[in-house]
Amino acid sequence: MAEHDYQYLEHTPAARKVLTGYLAVFGVVLLLMMTFGLLMRLNQGTLIGLGADRFYQTLTVHGTGMVGVTGMGGAAIMWYFLGRHMRLSVPVLAFNLVAFIVGAAMILYAAFIGGFAAGWTFLWPLPAKSMGQWEIGAAALHMSGLLLIGVGFLLLHLDTGRAIIGKYGNLARALGWPHLFGFSDEKPPKVVVASTMALISNTLGLVSGATVLAISIVNLYVPSFTIDPLLAKNMIYFFGHVFINITIYMAIIAVYELLPIYTGREWKVNRVFLASWTVATVLMVAVYPHHLLMDLNMPAWVAAGAQIASYISGMPILVVTGYGALMLLYRSKVRWTTTTALLLLGVFGWASGSLPAILDATISVNKVMHNTLWVPGHFHTYLLLGQVSLVFAFMAHFSHGTEWAKGTLNRMGVGLFLLGGLGLTHGFLFSGQSSVPRRYAEYLPEWVGQAQFGALAAALVISGALILFVNFLSRMPRQCKTV
Amino acid sequence: MQQAVWVTSVALMLIATAVFVWVVLSTRNPTDDYAPIIKKGYGFRKIFFGALLAVTAVATATTLGQLPYALAAQDEGVQVVNATGYQWYWELDRSEVKTGQPVQFRLNAGDVTHGFGVYNKDLQLVAQSQVMPGYTNILDYTFEEPGVYQILCLEYCGVSHHIMMGEITVTN
Numbered sequence: 335m336a337e338h339d340y341q342y343l344e345h346t347p348a349a350r351k352v353l354t355g356y357l358a359v360f361g362v363v364l365l366l367m368m369t370f371g372l373l374m375r376l377n378q379g380t381l382i383g384l385g386a387d388r389f390y391q392t393l394t395v396h397g398t399g400m401v402g403v404t405g406m407g408g409a410a411i412m413w414y415f416l417g418r419h420m421r422l423s424v425p426v427l428a429f430n431l432v433a434f435i436v437g438a439a440m441i442l443y444a445a446f447i448g449g450f451a452a453g454w455t456f457l458w459p460l461p462a463k464s465m466g467q468w469e470i471g472a473a474a475l476h477m478s479g480l481l482l483i484g485v486g487f488l489l490l491h492l493d494t495g496r497a498i499i500g501k502y503g504n505l506a507r508a509l510g511w512p513h514l515f516g517f518s519d520e521k522p523p524k525v526v527v528a529s530t531m532a533l534i535s536n537t538l539g540l541v542s543g544a545t546v547l548a549i550s551i552v553n554l555y556v557p558s559f560t561i562d563p564l565l566a567k568n569m570i571y572f573f574g575h576v577f578i579n580i581t582i583y584m585a586i587i588a589v590y591e592l593l594p595i596y597t598g599r600e601w602k603v604n605r606v607f608l609a610s611w612t613v614a615t616v617l618m619v620a621v622y623p624h625h626l627l628m629d630l631n632m633p634a635w636v637a638a639g640a641q642i643a644s645y646i647s648g649m650p651i652l653v654v655t656g657y658g659a660l661m662l663l664y665r666s667k668v669r670w671t672t673t674t675a676l677l678l679l680g681v682f683g684w685a686s687g688s689l690p691a692i693l694d695a696t697i698s699v700n701k702v703m704h705n706t707l708w709v710p711g712h713f714h715t716y717l718l719l720g721q722v723s724l725v726f727a728f729m730a731h732f733s734h735g736t737e738w739a740k741g742t743l744n745r746m747g748v749g750l751f752l753l754g755g756l757g758l759t760h761g762f763l764f765s766g767q768s769s770v771p772r773r774y775a776e777y778l779p780e781w782v783g784q785a786q787f788g789a790l791a792a793a794l795v796i797s798g799a800l801i802l803f804v805n806f807l808s809r810m811p812r813q814c815k816t817v
Numbered sequence: 818m819q820q821a822v823w824v825t826s827v828a829l830m831l832i833a834t835a836v837f838v839w840v841v842l843s844t845r846n847p848t849d850d851y852a853p854i855i856k857k858g859y860g861f862r863k864i865f866f867g868a869l870l871a872v873t874a875v876a877t878a879t880t881l882g883q884l885p886y887a888l889a890a891q892d893e894g895v896q897v898v899n900a901t902g903y904q905w906y907w908e909l910d911r912s913e914v915k916t917g918q919p920v921q922f923r924l925n926a927g928d929v930t931h932g933f934g935v936y937n938k939d940l941q942l943v944a945q946s947q948v949m950p951g952y953t954n955i956l957d958y959t960f961e962e963p964g965v966y967q968i969l970c971l972e973y974c975g976v977s978h979h980i981m982m983g984e985i986t987v988t989n
Contacts, residue, residue, distance in 0.1 A: 386979070390975075451975075451976060452975075457930050457972070459928075459929055459950070460929045460930070460973075460974065463904070463929050465976070467976045562951065563930060563949050563951055563952075567930070567949075599851050626947075628945055628947050629946075629949070629954070630886050630946045631949070631952045633886065637886055638881050648869075649866065649869055649870075657862055657865065660836065660840045661854065661855070663840050663841070663844065664840050664854055664858070670844075678841070682833065682834070686833045686834070689826055690822075690826040690830070693825060696876065697881070697885070698880050699818065699822050701944060702941075702942045702943065702944070702945070703822065703942075704945060705971040706971075763823065763826065767819040767820060768940075769819065769942035771971055771979075773973040774979040775978075775979050778940065
């Protein structure tokens with residue numbers, strides 16, 4: 335059974351409507367969160383005065399919201415392409431969308447009405463120890479909203495798991511192990527391999543996150559019910575690391591599926607490809623302690639292992655996906671449209687953002703870079719320039735199809751997004767090498783200018799994203815009716 | 818250290834950019850024959866993968882020599898500083914240490930998790946550790962330059978996190 339033997343399924347109108355809802359919510363929430371990011375940079379640059387309480391509420395919503403919304407964008411891509419190989423549940427897809435909207439509303443209310451500002455990290459026991467900044471009800475509302483969003487994603491992955499196991503019998507076959515180890519010629523499609531990796535990793539991460547959230551909520555009302563803070567931190571970062579990275583691994587499916595269409599070349603599944611995704615699955619769950627390198631009470635072998643695993647985890651990105659995409663493009667007759675430009679930008683953002691991230695995973699480097707702006711520097715590179723570009727590329731394809739040529743407005747949108755994105759990310763990285771701490775409402779005078787530069791770059795990013803999103807959105811309802 | 822990391826990072830990202838631009842420009846001279854590109858590309862990929870493995874091995878060997886974890890033993894001549902973080906201030910049991918002799922910061926938190934970041938007079942971060950309730954984190958550092966060093970909180974700990982600062986004076 336070779337991958338091209340599959341008959342592609344057409345999505346039902348209901349499925350396309352829900353997917354349109356995902357992309358619309360992605361764009362709206364993304365722009366809102368970007369605006370919050372701009373406000374924070376303006377505040378740090380002393381150009382506006384939010385006040386520390388409002389700043390940290392905004393910080394909390396920005397972090398949580400961005401993680402959630404990139405998850406929605408990635409899930410839309412995964413579902414769209416996986417759903418062409420097997421029947422997935424539209425009600426489950428819709429439930430995840432509703433859960434996200436309700437959860438996001440709870441998080442916004444908890445922050446801006448309830449005053450909750452413990453960060454996306456909600457490091458135990460901070461949610462219960464606000465020094466009067468918020469009531470425990472606001473903390474419970476925020477964490478319940480986050481829990482609801484997590485449940486939605488968990489159900490979505492369980493549904494993909496149901497369909498994958500229904501078709502392949504087990505997850506090992508869906509990862510292509512029989513072919514990888516030479517027992518069979520069966521090669522599952524790329525989207526199945528990637529979705530299985532996402533299913534395994536994100537299920538573990540979501541269960542970990544849900545557990546620590548539930549414990550933290552109970553602790554708010556029963557203070558004697560506690561958890562070890564280091565264990566809680568491990569669980570939180572395991573959840574956070576896996577979830578945010580899976581948003582990229584889901585979005586990269588768009589590259590595997592769309593680039594062959596636009597270049598007219600086949601991206602074959604082979605043993606190297608399958609091995610890289612198996613390695614990525616293992617590393618996804620093993621590498622998270624690199625977030626805890628400055629927890630000096632962690633075992634040394636865990637930290638050393640995290641450093642080595644971080645180095646290796648960059649290889650599937652660079653050697654298989656990044657290299658494979660460039661090979662497909664090299665001297666091809668690719669049609670340069672907004673879709674292909676954004677796909678390439680997405681791969682570039684992912685690959686180039688992994689470089690400062692890998693450097694930061696070196697313990698001796700982390701000692702002077704951890705929790706400085708170096709960290710948002712690298713994660714904005716692979717999330718903003720990487721993941722968000724990939725979702726925008728998918729939006730362009732979803733809303734306009736393959737025949738769409740680039741227009742002046744879209745060129746301007748991509749250009750502003752790229753220019754602003756490079757400015758924003760390199761501004762963060764430069765501030766990181768200047769030791770500017772992350773998550774500071776107010777800056778020392780020496781750092782204010784850097785924040786002002788960041789605000790300008792953020793404004794450019796928002797302008798570009800707004801142009802692109804409005805253009806995509808204007809065509810989506812029509813596209814919805816075409817099938 | 819920070820500047821070296823910054824330069825390395827920018828250099829690597831520029832190389833990545835150059836490769837992407839080169840591939841984009843190559844599409845001006847397209848070909849229908851993909852097979853030779855695959856053959857050549859897969860061959861070079863092995864070299865690329867091998868080079869990455871070699872760099873990883875060298876970087877691992879050269880950077881994992883001395884790890885800062887679980888350093889509880891007190892050597893002779895070590896200057897011990899007990900520091901506790903609270904929302905939103907630091908309590909240090911001594912405010913002065915000497916250059917050239919190892920300093921052992923024994924770090925505790927009285928409420929929530931904090932981050933103990935040591936900044937020199939140029940506002941460069943020279944050492945740090947997380948500070949967690951219920952644990953004592955040990956941070957070893959030897960000051961080479963005298964002066965007033967600032968202690969900034971590097972883990973978000975609530976609404977006045979950014980003003981949680983302390984000082985330690987280093988003398989000859």
